[in-house]
């Protein structure tokens with residue numbers, strides 16, 4: 392088995408890179424679901440791979456109007472804090488949603504969705520849990536919230552921005568069941584691995600090699616076609632034949648690299664799913680002005696959307712204060728990101744792009760200062776912004792579309808891609824394949840796609 396990786400390190404959106412003695416997480420930072428009954432935990436158990444990491448004491452602080460609301464694994468404490476900030480009705484809505492979300496995680500590992508045929512449909516029809524959750528799939532999160540009582544605008548904004556991170560869509564477009572999963576994950580154990588989430592991906596790559604796989608770093612797939620034994624694969628260092636081809640590519644990029652004969656198999660998916668979110672990011676190697684008690688994750692909600700970056704909120708991850716693999720003593724490695732419309736970054740000249748990139752840096756630093764004013768005067772050996780163009784170069788994804796597909800009604804109606812291409816032996820995995828975005832979702836999606844290949 393051969394794994395081609397275009398870059399010098401594995402992980403893509405969930406990789407890490409070194410700069411000036413710091414280690415930065417490129418994009419993905421929150422790791423959930425290592426428990427054996429969760430999708431990622433189950434995949435790891437099936438592969439007999441163990442990965443231990445301490446669990447965060449505080450999960451996330453959400454900053455609104457400059458004040459933090461901190462969520463933890465303790466549902467009762469969350470209820471109290473949500474009541475204090477947003478009233479009893481919103482806290483009740485949250486608690487009910489989190490309970491539904493917890494039941495929903497169980498269902499993901501029990502059912503085959505999307506169904507492969509009548510057998511899977513019958514299985515779902517006979518599952519009492521699935522029937523019980525159907526109403527939550529058929530209504531939006533916003534409609535459920537509307538019936539929850541006295542809900543403030545601030546509570547609605549909070550929910551919208553939290554859901555955007557987990558479902559890639561706001562409450563008005565997110566089916567309630569998925570919204571509930573997105574709320575529940577914020578009070579799950581969050582694992583703070585040494586070296587960050589990327590160390591899991593690096594561990595998986597090591598395991599792949601230890602078990603006889605061939606990992607070819609710095610080796611991009613530059614094209615593929617039907618071949619003598621299945622497929623012919625091209626790389627800059629030569630071509631080879633493969634019986635099966637698993638493309639960890641978005642539908643846009645799978646089409647771009649396909650031979651003229653195979654390219655049309657992606658046309659339908661591209662037509663149905665023409666866009667995805669991009670991101671603006673910033674990496675800071677910064678003096679530790681956060682203090683030992685700060686939560687590892689922060690989401691800063693802004694009064695106005697950022698004019699250039701486009702986000703209404705910024706997600707911030709602080710490296711563990713004791714993790715010397717990520718930052719020298721007295722410093723932190725910080726990853727910040729916000730959702731950005733990919734189309735805003737297309738067709739820019741180099742000068743326009745450089746100008747916008749500098750503004751992204753200022754905007755994201757300003758957003759962090761809303762929560763931690765001391766960052767303005769802090770020593771910052773590294774300040775490194777990233778734009779959708781940066782991400783295009785980094786991941787090879789068209790337009791830097793790293794947001795997977797929104798988990799909204801529009802995507803479901805058009806049919807979430809399953810990874811099947813209609814060509815025997817040729818499949819796709821990754822976050823534009825059901826169940827989509829996040830490391831656990833990609834792991835679960837890949838498990839499903841590969842089981843169909845056998």
Ligand SMILES: Cc1cc2nc3c(=O)[nH]c(=O)nc-3n(C[C@H](O)[C@H](O)[C@H](O)COP(=O)(O)OP(=O)(O)OC[C@H]3O[C@@H](n4cnc5c(N)ncnc54)[C@H](O)[C@@H]3O)c2cc1C
Nearest residue numbers: 397403404418419420421611612728787793821822829830
């Ligand atoms: C800013 C941001 C924050 C996120 N936060 C979280 C989070 O906190 N928690 C979480 O679980 N998820 C998070 N995610 C989502 C998560 O990172 C992704 O869903 C997941 O990592 C996507 O994996 P993938 O394999 O589909 O694609 P990618 O990560 O894009 O990986 C594709 C890999 O293929 C390689 N490649 C591309 N083209 C070629 C080619 N032609 N030849 C060879 N190799 C190639 C790339 O270099 C890359 O290594 C975040 C994503 C972003 C962008």
